[in-house]
Amino acid sequence: MSRTNKGPKILGEFDFSNLRLHEQQKVINAVRKGATRRDIMTWMMAAGASATTGGAIFSSASAAWANTPKRGGRLVCAGDQHGPADTLDPILCTASVDYWRGRMFYGKLVRLKDDLSWEPELAEEVLVNADATKWTFKIRKDVEFHNGKTLNADDVVYTLKRHLGADTKSIGKSQMDMVSEVKKINEHEVEVNLATPNADLVNSLGTFHFNVIQDGVTDFSTAIGTGPYRCKEFKPGVRTVGTPFENCWHGPGYMDEMEHFGIGDPVSRLNAFLAGDVDMMTNLPGKAVKQVEAAAGKDVWSIESGRYTSIVCHQGVSPSNNRDLVRAMQLCMDRTRIVKGELKGLGSVGNDQPINKAYFDYSPDIPQRPLDLDKAKYHFEKSGIGSTAIPIIAAEVSQAATFQCLALQREAKKIGMNIDVQKVTTDGYWGAVWMQGSPFNVTTWNMRPTANIMMTLAYKGDSNWNETFWQSDKFDKGLVDVRGVTDAAKRKQMYHDLQMDIHENGGSITPAHLNYTDGVASNVKGLTHVPLNNWGGAEAPPFIWKDA
Amino acid sequence: MFPILIKKIGAGLLTTLGVSIVIFVGTNLLPGDAAQIRLGQASTEDSLRALREELGLNLPLYQQYFRWLFNFVQGDFGTSLASGNVTIAQLISDRYENTLIVSSLTAMIGVPISVGLGIIAAMFPGTLYDRILTLGSVTLVAAPEFFTATLMVLFVVFFLGIGNAVVVGSIEDKNLVELITHFILPITTLCLVIAAQLIRMTRAAVLNVMSSPYIEMAILKGIPRRRVVMRHALLNAIGPIVNVVAINLAYVVTGVIVIEVYFGYSGLATLIVQGVQTRDYILIQTLGMIFCATYVILMMIADLSSILSNPRLRHPK
The missing domain is CATH 3.90.76.10 (Dipeptide-binding Protein; Domain 1)
Structure with missing residues (x-):
């Protein structure tokens, strides 16, 4: 698709394809989620388009969605890091390459x-x-x-x-x-x-x-599942090939062959994608988004997700249990800069709590914490830390993980806070640094299917992954109680209180939520948009097909 | 000759054993173990203990080492700790072909051309041809291989619009020409990388011999320059040349991680790096032994050929 200039638009001549690709994706997303013509028109008019335009967009978005799948062809999918740890055992899957493969076969x-x-x-x-x-x-x-x-x-x-x-x-x-x-x-x-x-x-x-496996299976050198593809070849760290399973209960997969492997290096992966060697790639680097949007026949496959990166403040040790210090640091965080600069807009601003609008139970009534150096200075002086160095251990465990520390350091310097960013390797980070007692370190979380699961994993007092070591009986009780609440209004209020509690009293500095941003060739259709992982939450294999 | 061979083999075996200990100790100095890396952020005390017991990581270190050594010398390479159910032999057999094909094709194409160019440069030192070649090889020596690789992709794939930016697809049922096309970019890049060193070393080695008195004598006797170089000088320069060739070939087998990563194909060099990332000491040990053996054998061949080409070494006093 060529990039068109965005001058004044003539009524009725607006073409859906004139939108930037990630905007198209957004509209299609909205239509898939059940947005009506009226919703799309309101949304577009708010964005400055005319009423006719909004309607036209709805039609083409619906058309894009309702394309009838065709059978045949070969789909080559390039994930990121793969290796000997690749597995077909559902209980051991840890990476997006495993998830995609799992969905092909199971x-x-x-x-x-x-x-x-x-x-x-x-x-x-x-x-x-x-x-x-x-x-x-x-x-x-x-x-x-x-x-x-x-x-x-x-x-x-x-x-x-x-x-x-x-x-x-x-x-x-x-x-x-x-x-x-x-x-x-x-x-x-x-x-x-x-x-x-x-x-x-x-x-x-x-x-x-x-993923459901057969009774008694212990050998996972191949996958015997019920999924739309059979496992033709599985070589850990080399490649996986699937062919359609004719007797699949919901019909065989659309592709004659689906090949899947990893290209660890982001630049090589992008080269392979742009050169047309692979049909889709995982984790498009922020810098490459414009390049992909401008390239003919290549689309950005971006999904707003609840996954996030944040700085953990250990609530059991000094100085990270100093509430004024934590608040001062939260107020020094330049969130917009991280989302716009480092994530190139492919993310959303965080609010020091793990739930964002990608979750069903998100509460929109929590005020956004701004960058406010005056207030930060007040809290910082109250904390009595002075010029003592505050060490943050950083590793690039996700996009922007290190950058958030540097952004914080830069603002904090202005109020006399002395932040010492200690960079370590990502290799072995989860065993050697994370939850090993350091006062401040970075973390990242993938989105979980519900707000309750997310908050239980990372914030409940007795969770194995309570990374901030935050103990609050009131919070824990609310979290367990709400699981049995069926009254919608009450449930909403309870979820609001829980999120507010973390926002106000928790030990996380959460500046940004990260989209899942992948690249896909324009002729690949049947994409899903489940915000839990790359490639539409790895839910696409049963639906994905390729136009000639 | 025979006693020298025995001595060399003995020394090679001892080196390999020593290397295995160094690798094992080194791997264990890294933070975290295979169980912890595999479970990552999702680990708990219970799941860690269960996995460690299953993988035998709860045993004392020396026991882990001897258990591995005992199995290894019997030809049992063991099972990968990172996956828990894939054998090392399987992992290696999925990749050694790529490594073998790329390195042997590089050797077949790169070595004769570079040595030839080096000799020609030595025949006509100081000429325009020599200067251009020297300048070219110095530039290539200085350029890191990822840079050379990037330029290749930029020029061949995006500018000329031919070939693939990464190596995709299977190598099954391919003949020699198809294999060369399949791996064309990695092979070309590697040829350029080793050519730079080989040309310079060959030229230097031959020129060095050319300045010795017996060559001067030959020239004075009126023997044509080409014959002086090919017949009198080259034989005496073979020792150093073979050594450089051996080092470069060992590098092409074991050290091409950057090339493998950049062109996105799986070979043994990538495998050992993945082994380190997952703390899979069994995999690291086995590959370490393979790499060490490659070096030892290539070096042995280099030593033997320099002995064979030199009568003074062939018949020691």
């Missing part, structure tokens, strides 16, 4: 949609009792595995039980902690009993680690 009980609601997949019906302590999954009857076996309750029980017990290696273990029992009721019905209520359990089961 199915899940439920599927997460773009707005993070779920729809049944291998479970045709999901039932829950009034206090969310007993879940019943009715398993679809006509589902076949790649080796011809029919899916039944034993497979599901085996899959779920692998996450339970003290000695499980599962990455998704914490999301199943409250499960006391998984039992088979009959050939096609599984019951899950919980020790404490959890209305979010089904959302968890729609995430990457809960």
Whole structure:
């Protein structure tokens, strides 16, 4: 697509393709999420377009979305870092390359949609009792595995039980902690009993680690799943190739062949994408967005997400437990600069709490914390720290992770705060630095399917990953109580209070939420926009297809 | 001759053993272990303990080392700690072909051309041809390989619009010409990198011999210059040339991480770096041994050929 000049527009002549690509993506996103013609028109008119224009955009966006899939062709997908640790074992998946591969070959009980609601997949019906302590999954009857076996309750029980017990290696273990029992009721019905209520359990089961495998499988050198592609080749750190599985219950994958591998170096990945060697690439560098938008036949695939980067202030040690110091640092954070400068606009401003508008339970009523050096100075003087150096351990664990520290250092200097940014390697960071007692260090979190899961993981007093070591009985109680609340207004208020609590009293300096920004060739269609990971939350393999 | 060979092999084995200990100690000095890296941000005390027990990381270090050594000498390379269920042999067999093809093609194309150019430069020192070649090779020596690679991609792929910016696709069922096309950019880049050194060293080695009295004698006797170089000087210069060739070939097998990363194909050099990132000491040890053996063998060949080409070394007093 050529870039067109954005002069005054003539009524009726506006073309959807005149929008910048990420704006197109935004509109399509909105349409997919159920925005009406009126919504789009309001949105466009607010942005300065005419009424006719808004309507035209809605039509072309709907057309873009409603394109009929074609079969055939070869899709080459380039992820980022891959290596010997690549796995086909759902409980061990840790990276976006694993997630994508998992979705090619496996199915899940439920599927997460773009707005993070779920729809049944291998479970045709999901039932829950009034206090969310007993879940019943009715398993679809006509589902076949790649080796011809029919899916039944034993497979599901085996899959779920692998996450339970003290000695499980599962990455998704914490999301199943409250499960006391998984039992088979009959050939096609599984019951899950919980020790404490959890209305979010089904959302968890729609995430990457809960791909359904066959009963008794321990060898993951290949993948025997129910997904739209069969595993033709799997060489860890070299490549994975999938071919359509003819008997897939929802129809075989559209591509004749899907090849997937990693190119660790971002520049090489971008070269390969621009040269047309690969159809899609993960993690487009911010600097390259304009270049990709300008290139013919290449699109930016960007999704606003709740993932974030932040600076952790350990609430159990000095000086990071000095509330005035934390507040002063929060007020010194130049958030807009990080989003506009470092993220090139592909992110959103953070508000020192983990939930942003990508989450269903986000509260918009929390005032945005600004860059306010006067107030910061007041709190800094009250803290009594003086010119003592404040060490922040930084590693580039995500985009802007180091930059946020440097941005803070720069502003803090103006009020006499002496911040010492200590850069370390990302290699081994999570074991050697994170949660090892340092007062200040950087962190990053991927988005979780619900606000409750996110806040429970990173802020609940007894969580293994309570990185700020923040202890608040009131917060913990609210977090557990809200899981059983079904009244919408009450639930909204409770979620507001929880987010406000972290914003006011927590130990995080969260300047920015990061979009997932990938590159995709314009002729690749059927993209998903689930904000949980790269490439549309790795939910696209069943839908993705390629126009000639 | 035979006792020298035995001595060399013995020394090679001892070196390899020493290297294995150094690598093992080095790997264990790095922060974190394979279990911690694998679980990353999601680790808990329980899951860490479970994984460590499964991988045998709870054993004392010397036991881990001897367990590895014991299996290794029996030909059992073990299972990757980073994945837990893929064997090292599998990981290596998925990649050694790429490394082998790229390095042997580079050797086949790069070495004869560079040595030839070096000899020609030595035949006509000080001429325009010599000066251009010297300038070119000095420039290439100074340019880091990622820079050369970037220029290649920029020129060939984006300017001329031919070929791929990364190596994509499988190498199965390809003949020699197809393989060269498949790896054309990495091979060209590597040829340029080794050519720079080889040309300069060959030229220097030959010129060095050319200044010795017996060559002067030959010239005075009226033997044509070409014959002086090819017949009298070159044989005596073979020792140093073979040494440089051996070092460069060892580098092409083991040290091409930048090329592999830049052109996005998986080879052994990338594998050992991934091994270090995941603290997979079993993988690192095995690859370390392969690399060490490559060096030792190539060096041995270089030593033997310089002995064979030099009568004074062939018949020591």
